[in-house]
Amino acid sequence: DGKARYLPCEGMPVGLFEQPHFAEKTLLLPERFVLTFFSDGILEVVEAQGVIAREQLLLQRLQTAPDSIDAVVDALALNELVEAPDDIAVLLISR
Secondary structure (H helix, E strand, O other): OOOOOOOOOOOOOOOOOOOOOOOOOOOOOOOOOEEEEEOOOHHHHOOOOOHHHHHHHHHHHOOOOOOOHHHHHHHOOHHHOOOOOOOOOEEEEEO
């Protein structure tokens, strides 16, 4: 529907716990969609104060539903970074 939004679920960080518990969720996707996943390092480079404001800025910049890694890099100005305090991983799944 042309809007970026977070998936309505919660969970534990991957790789931090020896015995993590993860819940399975099902999501019906529209004919055309883009799922964009980030590691937490993305929150270190988004220029806003506080986690909530950073998350909102991510949503705002991804409203155009970039459907390639290059488009995500451009939307978030990641190519302008000289240095990042944490790694940034991005995964796109689209149809």
